Amino acid sequence: MPSIAIHWFRRDLRLHDNTALALATQNCEQVIGLFILDPTLLDNPKTCPARVGFMYSSLAELASSLADRGGRLIIRRGKPVEELRKVFRETGANRLYFNRDYTTFARKRDERVESELTKDGIEVVTCKDLVIFEKEEILNGSQAPYRIYGSYKRRWLIEVGRNLPPEQRLRTGSLKIENNDLKKLKSLDMPRIPGDFERTYFMPAGEKTGLKRLEEWAQTKTAKPKKEPDILDYAASRDLPAQDGTSQLSVWLRFGVVSPRQCYRVALDAREQAGHKDEREGCDTWVSEFIWRDFFYQLTWNFPFVATESFQPKFRKLAWETNNKLFKAWCEGQTGFPIVDAGMRQLNSIYWMHNRVRMITAGFLAKDLLLDWRLGERYFWEKLVDYDQPANNGNWQWAASTGADSQPYFQIFNPTAQGKKFDPTGDYVRRWVPELAKVPAKYIHSPEKMPAEIQKELGLVIGKDYPLPIVNHTEAQERTLQAYRAASRG
Numbered sequence: 001m002p003s004i005a006i007h008w009f010r011r012d013l014r015l016h017d018n019t020a021l022a023l024a025t026q027n028c029e030q031v032i033g034l035f036i037l038d039p040t041l042l043d044n045p046k047t048c049p050a051r052v053g054f055m056y057s058s059l060a061e062l063a064s065s066l067a068d069r070g071g072r073l074i075i076r077r078g079k080p081v082e083e084l085r086k087v088f089r090e091t092g093a094n095r096l097y098f099n100r101d102y103t104t105f106a107r108k109r110d111e112r113v114e115s116e117l118t119k120d121g122i123e124v125v126t127c128k129d130l131v132i133f134e135k136e137e138i139l140n141g142s143q144a145p146y147r148i149y150g151s152y153k154r155r156w157l158i159e160v161g162r163n164l165p166p167e168q169r170l171r172t173g174s175l176k177i178e179n180n181d182l183k184k185l186k187s188l189d190m191p192r193i194p195g196d197f198e199r200t201y202f203m204p205a206g207e208k209t210g211l212k213r214l215e216e217w218a219q220t221k222t223a224k225p226k227k228e229p230d231i232l233d234y235a236a237s238r239d240l241p242a243q244d245g246t247s248q249l250s251v252w253l254r255f256g257v258v259s260p261r262q263c264y265r266v267a268l269d270a271r272e273q274a275g276h277k278d279e280r281e282g283c284d285t286w287v288s289e290f291i292w293r294d295f296f297y298q299l300t301w302n303f304p305f306v307a308t309e310s311f312q313p314k315f316r317k318l319a320w321e322t323n324n325k326l327f328k329a330w331c332e333g334q335t336g337f338p339i340v341d342a343g344m345r346q347l348n349s350i351y352w353m354h355n356r357v358r359m360i361t362a363g364f365l366a367k368d369l370l371l372d373w374r375l376g377e378r379y380f381w382e383k384l385v386d387y388d389q390p391a392n393n394g395n396w397q398w399a400a401s402t403g404a405d406s407q408p409y410f411q412i413f414n415p416t417a418q419g420k421k422f423d424p425t426g427d428y429v430r431r432w433v434p435e436l437a438k439v440p441a442k443y444i445h446s447p448e449k450m451p452a453e454i455q456k457e458l459g460l461v462i463g464k465d466y467p468l469p470i471v472n473h474t475e476a477q478e479r480t481l482q483a484y485r486a487a488s489r490g
């Protein structure tokens with residue numbers, strides 16, 4: 001009997017270096033691509049249109065790349081088990097390949113798929129692909145999962161030297177569909193891209209663009225004229241939001257349009273070619289940030305309760321405030337703290353926010369407003385184009401000091417000082433808070449201190465055209481420390 005495989009695309013919307021897809025093409029005579037639009041995710045009003053738009057655009061490119069090789073991407077809509085069963089019946093396929101995912105939702109879904117299809121006599125093959133190290137692959141000396149990032153990173157760097165697989169190659173012959181019945185398989189039309197995405201989002205989607213971006217970021221293949229900051233500058237430029245000094249690859253990684261192994265390999269190549277120690281430091285720092293991704297994935301897998309609970313039990317009873325007015329001001333970028341407002345407005349406009357400002361806005365919600373970090377986590381979930389549950393949850397718990405290896409609770413960012421440090425000229429604030437565009441650098445991070453005559457000259461009244469600070473940072477800090485201390489005492 002010929003072996004016909006279905007490759008179920010999920011968070012691996014690419015042909016290159018795709019572990020399960022490559023294995024399917026090597027082991028089976030015929031491989032058909034399938035994508036299932038899951039209404040549980042797509043009909044959720046919280047699902048961000050930019051994320052859906054990016055996914056549809058990447059899917060469209062994937063479908064056309066498969067078609068170029070004589071293959072097909074079948075698109076169906078419905079519950080995964082039911083849709084998979086239908087496709088297996090229609091195709092006579094006997095093997096299912098997919099790359100593993102690690103969130104609680106994905107875990108339950110995939111366990112059910114595996115058990116139901118195995119009962120039907122289908123051979124199910126799953127692969128690691130979304131991360132470099134998964135599950136319990138990296139354990140400490142006591143054979144327990146790491147909770148401290150620094151030790152995890154040291155182990156990760158040792159293991160990656162021994163265990164990074166080579167680039168996974170497709171046997172493209174098996175993608176080509178000769179059989180007429182298979183050629184006629186029913187598929188939904190490519191879904192319409194939400195208008196919002198095209199209008200507001202600044203990154204084009206798809207595998208070709210993702211690879212080009214990765215190459216330009218790491219400068220390995222193209223000798224491009226040096227204009228934008230890249231991996232070699234990362235150590236110095238990554239914390240300055242006005243400079244766009246980070247790779248902005250997160251959305252491609254989130255949908256698996258670029259492979260994490262490829263990201264790591266280009267960083268290694270760039271490091272080898274780097275001529276200066278600062279450039280090598282740029283590459284090393286980028287890899288360090290990248291390792292946080294695997295760190296949070298393994299936390300989600302090994303401690304699934306973190307999805308809804310603080311990692312540290314002592315903070316589960318912390319007395320968070322309830323204040324919808326303050327939460328709304330934070331969401332809308334109307335807090336009167338310019339760096340916070342610029343970040344939230346960047347998020348609301350382009351569905352992406354610079355990492356340093358994510359840290360500042362998250363710290364502000366948890367520590368200045370003393371609002372439950374889960375409110376902010378949920379808002380980011382609704383808005384971020386690169387929303388990735390383990391990374392979002394892990395970072396929110398880091399900022400709120402409730403996580404496995406988080407900022408100590410007594411470290412509270414002063415948003416004004418953070419603004420001055422990381423946006424010294426105020427260019428980032430001016431870009432996203434246009435009403436402050438003409439404010440002199442001296443007052444850009446504390447416009448409430450601007451003398452009345454300057455406000456008059458600028459035609460800008462603080463308190464009317466731009467809000468006064470919604471909290472007093474010094475008082476907020478004191479109240480927050482008391483709340484955390486009380487929770488620590490139990």
Ligand SMILES: Cc1cc2nc3c(=O)[nH]c(=O)nc-3n(C[C@H](O)[C@H](O)[C@H](O)COP(=O)(O)OP(=O)(O)OC[C@H]3O[C@@H](n4cnc5c(N)ncnc54)[C@H](O)[C@@H]3O)c2cc1C
Pocket residue numbers: 238246247248249250251253254289290291292293296353354355356358359362380384386387388389391392393395396399
């Ligand atoms: C409160 C908060 C929420 C966040 N939510 C998300 C999220 O939902 N999805 C997401 O991908 N990242 C999240 N991050 C991490 C980080 O902000 C983004 O990964 C980064 O800003 C993406 O931009 P970049 O691709 O230019 O990153 P670069 O600086 O170029 O880093 C390269 C890649 O490494 C990974 N990475 C870098 N920093 C981190 C980190 N701290 N944690 C995990 N992975 C990291 C990302 O995949 C990123 O694309 C969050 C950070 C904070 C503080």
